[in-house]
Amino acid sequence: MSISEIAAAAKSASIRLAAVDTDTKNNALSQIAAAIRQNADKITAANKKDLSAAEKNNLAAPLLKRLKFDRVKIDQVIAGIESLIKLPDPVGKALSGTELDTDLELYKVSCPIGVIGVVFESRPDALVQISTLCLKSGNSVLLKGGSEAANTNRILAEMIAAASESAGLPAGWIQLLETRQDVAEMLALEEHIDLIIPRGSNDFVRYIMSNTNIPVLGHADGICHVYVDGDVDLEMAVNVTVDSKCQYVAVCNAAETLLVDAKIAETFLPKIKAVLEQKSVELRGCKKTASIIEVKPATEEDWSTEYLDYILSIKIVESLDTAIDHINRYGSGHTDSIVTKNKSKAERFMALVDSGNVFWNCSTRFSDGYRYNLGAEVGISTNKIHARGPVGLEGLLIYKWQLSGTGQIVANYSGPNAKKFTHRKIEN
Numbered sequence: 001m002s003i004s005e006i007a008a009a010a011k012s013a014s015i016r017l018a019a020v021d022t023d024t025k026n027n028a029l030s031q032i033a034a035a036i037r038q039n040a041d042k043i044t045a046a047n048k049k050d051l052s053a054a055e056k057n058n059l060a061a062p063l064l065k066r067l068k069f070d071r072v073k074i075d076q077v078i079a080g081i082e083s084l085i086k087l088p089d090p091v092g093k094a095l096s097g098t099e100l101d102t103d104l105e106l107y108k109v110s111c112p113i114g115v116i117g118v119v120f121e122s123r124p125d126a127l128v129q130i131s132t133l134c135l136k137s138g139n140s141v142l143l144k145g146g147s148e149a150a151n152t153n154r155i156l157a158e159m160i161a162a163a164s165e166s167a168g169l170p171a172g173w174i175q176l177l178e179t180r181q182d183v184a185e186m187l188a189l190e191e192h193i194d195l196i197i198p199r200g201s202n203d204f205v206r207y208i209m210s211n212t213n214i215p216v217l218g219h220a221d222g223i224c225h226v227y228v229d230g231d232v233d234l235e236m237a238v239n240v241t242v243d244s245k246c247q248y249v250a251v252c253n254a255a256e257t258l259l260v261d262a263k264i265a266e267t268f269l270p271k272i273k274a275v276l277e278q279k280s281v282e283l284r285g286c287k288k289t290a291s292i293i294e295v296k297p298a299t300e301e302d303w304s305t306e307y308l309d310y311i312l313s314i315k316i317v318e319s320l321d322t323a324i325d326h327i328n329r330y331g332s333g334h335t336d337s338i339v340t341k342n343k344s345k346a347e348r349f350m351a352l353v354d355s356g357n358v359f360w361n362c363s364t365r366f367s368d369g370y371r372y373n374l375g376a377e378v379g380i381s382t383n384k385i386h387a388r389g390p391v392g393l394e395g396l397l398i399y400k401w402q403l404s405g406t407g408q409i410v411a412n413y414s415g416p417n418a419k420k421f422t423h424r425k426i427e428n
Contacts, residue, residue, distance in 0.1 A: 003185040004185070004189060006172075006175045007115065007193055009172035009175070010141070010175050011115050012172065013169075013170040014114045014138075017139070017140060017173050018091070018114075020169060024167065024168045024169070025089065025136055025138075025169075026136075029132055030085060030167075034163070035162070035163040036074060036077065037074075039159060043155055044071065046152045047067075047070070047124065050149050051064065053148070054148045057148075061309075062249060062250035062308045063148070066123045066251075067122045067124070067152075069124040069149075069152050073124075080129060080132070084133065084136055087393065091110060091397070092111070094109055094428055095108040095109065096425075097425070098426060099424040099426055100403075100421050101408065101422050102422070103406045103408075104404070105404050105405075107401070107403075109399060109400055109401075110397045110398075111398060111399060113396060113397065114194035115140045115141070115142065115192060116140070116141050116142070116194065116195045116378070117144075117186050117197070117214070118141060118196075118378060119144045119183055119197070119204075120143070120144070120146070120199040120200075120379070122146030122149040123149070126145070127149075127157065128156060129369075129370075129378070130378045133377070135164060135169070139396055140173045140175075142175045142193065143157065143177065144182060144186070157174060194214070195214065195215050196212060196214045196215070196218075197218050199219075199379045217379075217381050217383055218379055218381060219252065219332065219379065219382040219383075221304075221306040221334075222252025222253055223304060223330060223331050223332040223334065224255045224335045224367075225323075225327050225331060226241050226244050226255045226336075226337050226338075226364065227260075227323040227339070227349065228241065228264065228268055229339060229340035229341075230262075232261075232340050234271060238268075238275055240337065240363050241255065241272055241339075244337065245281060245310075246276070247363065250309070252306070253335050253364050253365055253368060253380070254364065254365065255312070255364050256313065257302075257314070257315065257330070258272070258313070259316075259317050260315070260316050261316075261318075261320075262316050266292055270292070270293055273293045279310070282296065282310060282312070283296065283314060284298040284313045284314065285313070286315045298314070298315070303315070320348060324348075324353055328353065331355060332382060333355045333356055333382035334382055335357040336357070336358055336364070337358075337359035337360070338361075339361055340360070346360040346361070356380065356381060356382055357389045367390060369391070372390050374392025374394070377395075378392075378395070
């Protein structure tokens with residue numbers, strides 16, 4: 001089939017999928033989890049082919065880590081599906097109700113967006129997370145993963161389609177695209193596709209936004225910060241910083257810049273340097289940082305760079321407001337954390353930092369749909385409309401207005417003898 005035909009099939013399936021009941025969707029998710037578990041050997045074999053080819057093509061180590069889909073990651077995606085099954089069905093919920101007049105009731109009701117096109121990095125686990133979230137939220141999905149994961153993505157998409165269709169879902173709700181040309185053609189199909197979610201670099205996201213009339217939701221770089229305030233528990237600050245940077249470096253919610261209050265820099269920096277060096281983190285610092293610990297000189301570019309590697313830029317700042325200004329200038333609106341004992345400072349930081357996720361005394365790595373109990377995520381949004389932060393089930397929904405009457409007509413509510421609306425809130 002052509003991309004246009006694939007998208008048309010997904011559109012047709014989305015109409016029927018929107019009305020599928022909760023039990024059928026949850027059963028389909030259970031069948032998908034079972035299929036992945038039963039075919040783990042086939043999946044890992046396909047992934048080994050992808051890994052071998054990627055290594056021959058000298059794919060960077062952080063990207064190889066994302067590409068790997070072993071038994072541990074298989075167990076993780078199955079756990080994610082099981083968690084998703086337990087979440088309430090978000091479709092068809094009355095978000096609000098208003099009586100316009102006696103027996104004339106208006107409801108704002110949640111509903112699926114329709115057809116979602118997702119272009120994502122070489123992470124096979126992302127394919128499972130995205131597709132199952134779309135299933136639970138009643139959306140059809142067109143998936144284009146990184147070419148490095150072609151074999152793994154293909155076998156996963158085939159299993160998910162087969163398992164879900166056998167459970168009663170409409171054929172065509174999940175479709176796999178495999179080439180860049182497929183993506184280019186998809187961007188022109190606004191009559192069939194309702195939303196595009198790109199995951200990748202700033203340049204890639206900008207390219208998508210500039211080459212389609214379809215609404216785009218997504219994030220570009222994950223330039224995340226940890227700010228260590230002068231009023232701080234030093235041990236906590238070390239632990240939060242190390243976890244934010246090192247727990248998994250090749251992801252968008254890993255910290256890339258450490259901001260340190262000048263008041264505690266001479267005490268804190270040697271402590272954090274000793275721990276980070278044990279984990280082979282390369283440190284780049286401003287001139288003030290370099291006067292306290294040995295670091296490579298940081299350039300202006302470092303403050304706006306997503307390393308996705310064992311590299312951390314460090315800057316000493318004179319105040320909380322200086323830290324906030326730095327984050328709002330150089331950050332990507334993704335995730336930023338303050339470590340402090342001072343509640344008023346934390347509240348100011350959380351109010352003024354213009355990011356989708358703002359934390360106090362905890363690691364930036366918590367910025368994740370699964371950890372938020374959103375049923376994993378299709379991506380992180382740094383947009384300021386519709387959905388922000390980890391985009392889980394709620395971010396894949398929109399709403400419709402449903403009005404139920406008994407023959408009322410607008411003419412009766414117009415003119416000098418117009419009936420008056422009651423406009424009474426209906427409690428759920």
